[in-house]
Amino acid sequence: MLQVFRKFFHSSVGVFAALGLIVMLAMAFAAGDVSNMMSSGSITGGDRVAKVGGNTIGTAQLTKQMQQAVEITRQQQPGVTMKSFLAEGGLDLVLDQMIDGEAQMAFGRKVGIVAGKRLIDSELAKIPAFQGAGGKFDQNAYLSVLAQRQMNDADVRDSFARDLVSRQLLAPAQFGAALPQSAVMQYAALLKEHRAGSAAMLPSSAFAPKGLPTQAEVSAWYNSHKAAYTVPERRVIRYARFDESVIKQSSVPSDAEVAARFKANAAQYGASETRKVSQVIVISESMAKDIAAAVAKGESLEAAAKAKGLSVASLGSVSKADLTIKSSAAVAEAAYAAKAGATAGPVKGALGWALVRVDAIDAKPARTLEQVKGEITAALTEEKRKQALAALTEKVNDDFGKGGALSDTAKELGLTMAETPLLVAKTPAGMGLPAELASILPAAFGMDHEGQPQISELVAGKSFVIFDVTKIIPAAPAPLDQISAQVMADIQLEKGSVAARAAAMKLLAAGKKGGDLAAEVAKLGVALPPVQQMNLGREEIMSRGGQIPPAVALFFGMAPGTTKLIPIAGNKGFMAVQLKAITPGAVAANDPLIGQVKGELNNLAAREQGESLRRAIRTEVKVERNESTIKTVTSTLAGGN
Template identity: 40%
Template sequence: MIQGFRKLFQSRLGVFVALAFVGLMALAFASADITGGSFGGIGGGERVATVGDEQISTNTYRETLNGAFDRERQENPQLTLKQFIAGGGDTGVLDSMIERLAVFAFATEEGLRIGESLIGSELKDIPVFQGPDGKFSQEMYEAALRQRGISDKLLREDLKQGLSARVTLVPAQIGTTLPEKVAAQYARLLNETRRGSIALIPSAAFAGDVKVTDAALQSYLSANRARYSLPERRTVQYALIDLSGVADVAATDAEIAAYYNKNKAQYAGKEARTLTQLVLPTEAGAKAVLAELGNPSRMAAVASGKGLSTVQLAATDSADLATKTSPAVAQAVYAASQGAIAGPVRGPLGWYLMRVDSITRTAERPLSAVRGEIATLLNDQKRTQALAERAAAAEEQLNGGASLAEIAKSFGAQVQTSGELLADGRPFGNAPAPSPLIARLVPAVFAMDPDGDPQIAASSDGKSYAIFAPGKVTPSAPPPFAALKPVLERDYRLQEGGKLASKAADRVLAAIQKGQAPAEAIKLAGKQMPPVDQVNTTRQALTASGGAVPPALGLMFQMAKGTTKKMEGPRNLGFIIVDLDAIETRPIAKGDPLVLAVRRQLGQAIGGEMGEQLTKAIAAHVGVKRNDTAIKAVTDQMTGNR
């Protein structure tokens, strides 16, 4: 069944991207799913799955799960590891790992090879590896690898798997279309009109009949303690080591000249080009598109007509373009004149057609012209290095057991304390908002033991370091009963009033099912009720706003004609009676724009489903064996169930 149609009435369709390979390197690096180390003592062996001739180790699985959980906690700081796994996080992570490894094994079997130049191009685009100037920094790269205990070889191997998935799966999704007659049938459902009524029987109407005692409220609070508990909050004690304690430094003429000579290519004359790129899976297809173009300016229009899309690309020089595509593509592009189309030429993703949109030439810059620029850069580097040395000295003191106050005193810094903060970094109550640096420390502070040793962390710009530890820790707990009593009484009345409202709704439902009009049956509730709402709307109008569909209307569009149903409202709101009188499906006129829209959206969904089915077929071809014993042992050990 087409997945896109199942979601058509709820959300905008998108192209299925198997294995999330677009951001693969950032994902793999963030999750640290290729770290070293051991994870012994797992019942069932040292692997959770075998994919072809490859294995997924228990250690790799555990580290990937931890990384995925950490990313989820960034969105939901209150999430626990047990909740994450209970919600299927463990299954989703392992499925993705198996699928990606299966596609890689298949691609390797079929002779696909990912070159080092393409891997290097991907690495350059990872933000964590970029310096302050936004360009790839070898120093940042090596430091990040050391911090996570990852080798360059393992990192590149992981990226190679993701790129193999991209090259293998994308061609299966290109150019898929839905027949017009099929699209018309789906569009016809969007024009469906339903008529009926919706009646609300609110809990609040019966809340006044509920008897309330302190004992009942205490019991209610005990059963709903988590709902009324204030979250845990902590203060952060910290001391800053920044550039204010670093002496002024100046680069020498020799250092400036040496830097210039080492980076001469950076100051050489360049020829930058902006390009429009179109990639096709076969050479014959690329030649057919090229023959159809006539005028190079029609590239995007011709591509769109075939269900394809062009991509805008910028290259600072031929070498830059070679890392983004391939040396062969770069050579063809830089041999073409402005306005011309280079290709078709084979590249890592298929056969490339590259239109040269503009050419910008810059002259070489001599040392005399960039001396000041280099001096500023080297001076900043020296100050940053001096600051890093001070931070290293502070870390040595930490390792020696020095306290936060002792370290701060040795560097002439002051120990400061933040206001009370929540786990997501927001201030609690009237506490002041933390600085960006302190906000970055909050996840670490909440992960530390209240009496844990201080830690050190760098600011995002590398211009300061914070030595920090938890300050005052206030555990999660409800406010005093007396302060909470008015809220408890309100919610308790709604809960118990809901039980009375449910009985009233049953009486109304029974009357409507026996043929009584909803407007008359509502009187059987025994209280003054809101008027019954009459509904006459189409499925298309229901979703036109793009927002969430009200549950009662959603139910109406799932019911059979002539039926009546009762549903519970959210948050003890009450109960809703939905009565469906008629369903009308009007024919779709020829040329209706709705047919084109459905055809385009479901065409994308078909492409996604083809990618998904190809992934499943590849996994079946390669062969996958799961070790359920080891899988359970990993999750049990992580959640403390053993």
């Protein structure tokens, strides 16, 4: 599972997330870092969630790893909360992996399977974040990343040791897992089978009574189903947008300010030179001299280097200072002493003997104040504009914090306010609220009451909106007189659903006696959609991926000669599905499907063998879970007492 860890390291966020994952969370490994979280003791202790052999896992450690698990999950799914993570079984997953990690380490020690320093070193060297410019492990880079995460070498190595021991234990158990050829052929033939039958739809609307419900029925239904007709809370938002145009003071800098900026950045406007340089690095001085001699005789640097099995690298346009950093002071001196097109060297560099060619020289003369006045003026004007706008937004925010009214601020800034129609918290962008203001909707619905103005940034550093809520209508059932038509339609649908269920049960009973579905549907005497004939093969269904209708999935789980029912979502009726016959599939000995099936089944067998060993190790080491303490941790994490 180190692959997960390595994937994290390919992003800037991943460096830190994965480091946390190494030590604090077992999700990226076959086992978590619990060695420093263990202590001997009885399982009856209220602060212990599990006992693994002679060690225990404490509540504080489980809580910490759960928090880390949620943080890491949020990087892929930002909306994840601790409650939702718990609801999906996250605590059992994390705890199980902590237990497995400790159990496998204990079992490994017992049978003599360990991870030595050199093996751990090789794994650390594979992590891109720990590598230097040459792609090799860099101790300084490694220690720097650990320091940023406030971790130490021992913690990281211990976590890698756990993963390596786990792999050494579980991987061999999966080798050679294979099912008999007869089972492979049987499964492959199953994928080739075809099924014939039919399906009938019994929509509730077709069975609904013709007459309208009475007023008493409507009132009774409405009163018992008010929750279904509840209109969510609605709010009216008042807002006004503004940008830098509201700033009254001038942003144009004075001549003195321009002159001061010029003086402060004199180096930026002074003479400068960069050179486009290519170089070849040679291990020995003698070989470097051979290449230089070939170039002196008219060969290109590329050709001369290629003859020695080397290649020329372009360093691009670099200043003398940058070249000194990239190579060495001697190389930089040589390159900047040569003329355009000339090759200098060999010169001793940091990695060997260097030959450098000056491909081009870009020399820029010093610029006077008059020459750069426009450039500096534009930069200062932009800075002043940003500063003035930032000061203005800060003042507005302070005014609102002190109880200032939205209307007063709008008047002061000369803004025209607008109001939205009634909106709900999930109003789609552009439906009553301009799309560019969609970001203020959550804030508006988070206000405790009307008249709590806020300011929000629309375009970073450029435009803003001030807003508040002028009306709040709490969630409540819609008045009956406004939705009476909907209520009557729902009553009719419910009556139709009851009748449709009765008709469906008739079809089911007839199917058990061998009745043909189409003929039995005709006996119902109700105008229904035509019965659909179904003639499908498993290969066709598999080609659809996960997009398989429920009726089709049911069709392929039935026995021949049977009829089954499936409800239509939304109380809209039922579908009756009848399977008449199954035609077994025929598989040729050279069918490519056999190889595919064999690979899938063998992979499943391998995973099952590894899982069996994992369970066996738990049994051997002896694992006990303290369910009452686990329940307490779950309640605490979920926000309970």
